[in-house]
Amino acid sequence: MRATMLSSQSRELLKKVSTATLTTVLFKRGLRNVFIQGIFLLNRAAPRMVGEAYTLRYIPAREDLDQLGAFEGRGHPQREAIEACPPGQVLVMDARRDASAATGGDILMTRLMVRGAAGIVTDGGLRDTPTIERLDFPVYCGARSAPLNLVRHHAADSQLPIGCGGVAVYPGDIVVGDAEGVVVIPASIANEVAAEAASQTEFEDWVEARVKEGRSIFGLYPPSPGTRAEFELWRKSKE
């Protein structure tokens, strides 16, 4: 599933394009369901998030298994994932869109940040959010939710394909987040999507400037052939 590597150039480009633009570029390739639903960014001043998906899967908790002792020693999948998610990658958690309990808290988020992860996304809740939202780290969740995960969630395994917020996430997919939300890009097309999105962003910035000058959107957005030529001229003049 993952022959292609995200180039460092693509990584930089993806930090500068919006998730909105990415959905358009992916739509052109037939992908309509790429935006993780029902989550929000805790710290709106956090850096942009770009990285490969490292996945963790929760199933419903069961009272005989999910007691505090479960965390002890090695082997608990949530704790293992926090220590295993490689630097530059994004931990993505499938909590069945149930945010009535947490899937992590400030200590785990801090550890993830210190280890160099690119960010974290969960469609469950997070606890200690008043602390987390002060970290210089992009964290997306479904709700501020104090209850510990054991009351609802059982960490089952990691690095399997999952669903998060209604979107398929395969390990290694490229996960991009801005203040609007998070988009998932299949690994195999991430470099070309990055390039096209950067180019589209340049065009849309130019359009936005024209609109601010008072121009009508007819013939401008989407562009008529004349507008397209005008933009190309402007772009060349900049070089």
Place this chain on the structure above:
Amino acid sequence: MRATMLSSQSRELLKKVSTATLTTVLFKRGLRNVFIQGIFLLNRAAPRMVGEAYTLRYIPAREDLDQLGAFEGRGHPQREAIEACPPGQVLVMDARRDASAATGGDILMTRLMVRGAAGIVTDGGLRDTPTIERLDFPVYCGARSAPLNLVRHHAADSQLPIGCGGVAVYPGDIVVGDAEGVVVIPASIANEVAAEAASQTEFEDWVEARVKEGRSIFGLYPPSPGTRAEFELWRKSKE
């Protein structure tokens, strides 16, 4: 349906009364369902919103019709509505309360602002919200939602009666927004509602001041005849 025009005086009054007070004034006239549910104001520092409703209606998208080419040329109802909504009016979109995709983005919102619209309300999503929330323009939506409208919504027509957030909106109805949300006032009673709401606001501000001084709400809110007289005296003393 729209004999009455909103006077410029009423327009100014409505900018100073809260949506909460308006729901009370409308309740007295038998209208119980006037507050658009499930939306929020993107830029909480935006100016107050008052204007006639200019409506746009979305139906579910269908893959053969809703491709990127749909936006080209003239005639796409969403693009037409952006260019047609008169200055001072509010574009109100019916997206069937489905905010899993956008019903507009920063370029369209900017164009609407530049054209002098009073604001925009949608019960669908909006994209490019990190940009939109920096506009000095009141924008209300159901969610920050990056996916382009084509994945879920098809702009069908404009200036028909619609539902938005569970509330009936007829073209020309007066739409008022504050940081709490948006109220819809039938056009025919907008001037009288504005006057009564302004008067009610003056009374409630006086009550709030009394409460801050430590007075009990019994006999104050709602007012006993004595309290009412006390307020009238105070009001006259101010003139």
Place this chain on the structure above:
Amino acid sequence: MRATMLSSQSRELLKKVSTATLTTVLFKRGLRNVFIQGIFLLNRAAPRMVGEAYTLRYIPAREDLDQLGAFEGRGHPQREAIEACPPGQVLVMDARRDASAATGGDILMTRLMVRGAAGIVTDGGLRDTPTIERLDFPVYCGARSAPLNLVRHHAADSQLPIGCGGVAVYPGDIVVGDAEGVVVIPASIANEVAAEAASQTEFEDWVEARVKEGRSIFGLYPPSPGTRAEFELWRKSKE
């Protein structure tokens, strides 16, 4: 149901522990459903909230009973509750998790604050939220919702056991709120929970500091015997 009193020391401790930590301490006692779901704090700069629950119950409104006249004179349960909730206590409202209409507004919230209440929690809506969120007072609600309560809610009675956001609340239970949300502690165990939570907080703060220094969570959180000893040493060194 309420032999135990919350000591003033416990009250102070509870102002310093997070709702997240409290859910863990309560989980150890077999209580899994203690976090009120679906509410948020209006003024995130408000003081911490700790106090005994004073309950108010709403049922669905009925048009013949729920007219504006209902508020007049004495005896309306909502107005009575505002004037009766003792200083230091928290008014908790059961609005059947229906936030499509308000369960109170700025005048009532101000009166409650002036009377010395510790805060208010409702799983319904609140109106005048732009004003309420500027009060130096912890207010939690399900939504910003302008419609007056009469369109949806009928205040039925007070000081009965209720549900709020899916959690049982008995009059006198200890209600604790931070910027994440609100936890309900059975009155009979509140003092011991406060003590254990304070102790747990001290440990977790120490853990957080270690994580920031780069330490792995394995053996640290939860702590191995060695880590536990290390912490105890550190704690003693501080005294």
Place this chain on the structure above:
Amino acid sequence: MRATMLSSQSRELLKKVSTATLTTVLFKRGLRNVFIQGIFLLNRAAPRMVGEAYTLRYIPAREDLDQLGAFEGRGHPQREAIEACPPGQVLVMDARRDASAATGGDILMTRLMVRGAAGIVTDGGLRDTPTIERLDFPVYCGARSAPLNLVRHHAADSQLPIGCGGVAVYPGDIVVGDAEGVVVIPASIANEVAAEAASQTEFEDWVEARVKEGRSIFGLYPPSPGTRAEFELWRKSKE
């Protein structure tokens, strides 16, 4: 709240009118929210249900209180209600519209039937429904739900005003059920509503016969003066 008694004649009339017709008659009196939402009739061959409301209220369960021992001895509100609901009355349960656990099972339903109750309505679940649906007894619930009530619901008290399926139910209100669902009639107007509904039913049956003969609904439903006269003639001819 309950000066008026339902006459035995009204009781018989209400067994013959539909809940649909009752909502229309109540709408004419300004009551719009009278149909209990989200429930269904378990045994569609059961007799029609008409009776005064006897109410029971559940709040969320709490693990320390809601153990199997709670049912032992006297005093458990659910058990007490089953034995206290008078013959001819309808037990109406407020389970906060949460049907993920039961609010009763076959033994309690059978006891209620044997004691002569007119029926039961709950917006929670019921268990043992394969047995209950064979009883000759009208039982309405939100779902077939095997889990015992203790996992979710705590029976709190009885004969207080409650909400059921979004509708206010006061003890003594007249509760009428058919295969479509359940309508709640304020006690004070039940006799007049019964009479008007019976009369309306006679007219609608006549209309239905005319429509089956091929007549257009224009001028028929609602009736023009001519149609009204024609119906009156027909009615007199029957006497």
Place this chain on the structure above:
Amino acid sequence: MRATMLSSQSRELLKKVSTATLTTVLFKRGLRNVFIQGIFLLNRAAPRMVGEAYTLRYIPAREDLDQLGAFEGRGHPQREAIEACPPGQVLVMDARRDASAATGGDILMTRLMVRGAAGIVTDGGLRDTPTIERLDFPVYCGARSAPLNLVRHHAADSQLPIGCGGVAVYPGDIVVGDAEGVVVIPASIANEVAAEAASQTEFEDWVEARVKEGRSIFGLYPPSPGTRAEFELWRKSKE
């Protein structure tokens, strides 16, 4: 939008194929969202439903407009639609998926049946369902719901594109219903879809028979070249 007419042969074919098979045939043409969600067939013994869509649109009710008088005289869109929907067509109602009130009752359904309509689909409620479900007529709705439409719905207009149960419905689209639910086929491809679905049905019936004989689905469903040849032979042998 509607150059193509549904041939009488296609109409007969569509009465014999399942909605399941139709979704597969439409999926091959890129159409993924064609099954109306959240509705059910009232009378499971009714004849199959095939016909062109005749659309009716509801918006939220408003108390000043939606009173009983609204039905009087001509011109009420709901009553007009009942009398205008041509024989052989299906009345499809957009009630914003809100089934808490009715969008029609037994008299209107009977009239529609007598006039020769092919059926009716609404994503709102229907009232008088105990009567409707005895009609020999296919009726699909979102819920059994006694309240008259005026408490929630305002009939706005007919023969415009609408959404029904999350699916786009254009006037003239071919609407097919079986005991599972309802599929919408764009008019322009209805004849070819009918032919392909009939052919697919013949194959699947043959597969089902083979499975009942004990054959594995590997190589059978979907068919290997060998299986395909075997089926073709069988088909020819039948002619």
Place this chain on the structure above:
Amino acid sequence: MRATMLSSQSRELLKKVSTATLTTVLFKRGLRNVFIQGIFLLNRAAPRMVGEAYTLRYIPAREDLDQLGAFEGRGHPQREAIEACPPGQVLVMDARRDASAATGGDILMTRLMVRGAAGIVTDGGLRDTPTIERLDFPVYCGARSAPLNLVRHHAADSQLPIGCGGVAVYPGDIVVGDAEGVVVIPASIANEVAAEAASQTEFEDWVEARVKEGRSIFGLYPPSPGTRAEFELWRKSKE
């Protein structure tokens, strides 16, 4: 996780006890979340379902992967699961509680039945339900849903722990279904649960008979020591 085997005697006992009784027996062991929510039995005349769980997991579909070709050849997890689920076991599918598309149809259900599976449970939809409900086979699903799984679901893997209708299901857990729904029993306690449930059923049948004779539930259910003795006497008299 699975040392214990379900004895054939336990299997027979479990076919005779209700899911309601099982939830009580499991509650005594601290297990509160064992009833699969939001599903129903398609063929209410089907035999009782008892068997070990064989699990299949779906994640959200992605357009580039989930095309019709995916089913061809070997290796598609859904097709493999149908052929691999051992006789006597229950196929349990995790479709993220999304029933807007199918997770199987009549051909697969028939194959499963022919192969000797004990039944199937999915919290997604099923298609061809008019055919499936005529099979002499217990099939539980979230909805009748015609769309093929590819529009929403991607079969990811089998025999991993999953969630189904909000309940944890581990491969080998004992899955029991009646006309009310489905309960999941941890494998390790299945034999003891079966025995206790059978005993409890005998007692409850005796109680039900007493209630039908007119006895009060006080002292009967739950039983007083006297009642318990009376029952034991009756039980011995039967032997």
